[in-house]
Amino acid sequence: MTESVSPPFACRIGCGACCIAPSLVGAFPNMPMGKAAGVRCANLDTANRCVLWGTPDYPSVCRGFSPEADICGDDDATALRNLVALDALTRPRR
Numbered sequence: 152m153t154e155s156v157s158p159p160f161a162c163r164i165g166c167g168a169c170c171i172a173p174s175l176v177g178a179f180p181n182m183p184m185g186k187a188a189g190v191r192c193a194n195l196d197t198a199n200r201c202v203l204w205g206t207p208d209y210p211s212v213c214r215g216f217s218p219e220a221d222i223c224g225d226d227d228a229t230a231l232r233n234l235v236a237l238d239a240l241t242r243p244r245r
C-alpha cells in the first residue's frame with residue numbers, strides 16, 4: 152500500500168499577512184530598523200507582493216518562513232489573525 156503525501160501548502164499570492172503581522176528583528180533592505188508587529192513591510196507592493204522576492208536582496212528571515220495551512224488558513228483575514236496571535240506568543244518578554 153502506498154501512503155499519500157499532501158502537497159505543500161501554496162501561498163495565496165496577494166495575501167501579505169506574513170509581511171504585515173509579525174515583528175522582524177534586525178535591518179533588512181528598505182527596513183533599516185527591522186519591522187514592528189502590524190507594520191506593513193516597505194517591500195510589499197500595492198498588490199501585496201514582495202518586490203524583493205527572487206532577488207539577491209530577499210531577506211534570509213523571509214526565506215525561512217514557509218506557508219503552512221494551520222497558519223495561513225483559508226483566507227487573508229484568518230492568516231493575519233493567526234500571525235498576530237503567534238507574534239504575541241513568541242515575542243520576547245522584558
Ligand code: SF4
Nearest residue numbers: 162163166167169223
Ligand atoms: S500568510 Fe501565508 S498565504 Fe499569506 S502571504 Fe504569507 S505565506 Fe502566503
Ligand code: SF4
Nearest residue numbers: 170192194195201213
Ligand atoms: S521583505 Fe518581502 S517577504 Fe519579507 S516581509 Fe517584506 S515584503 Fe514580506
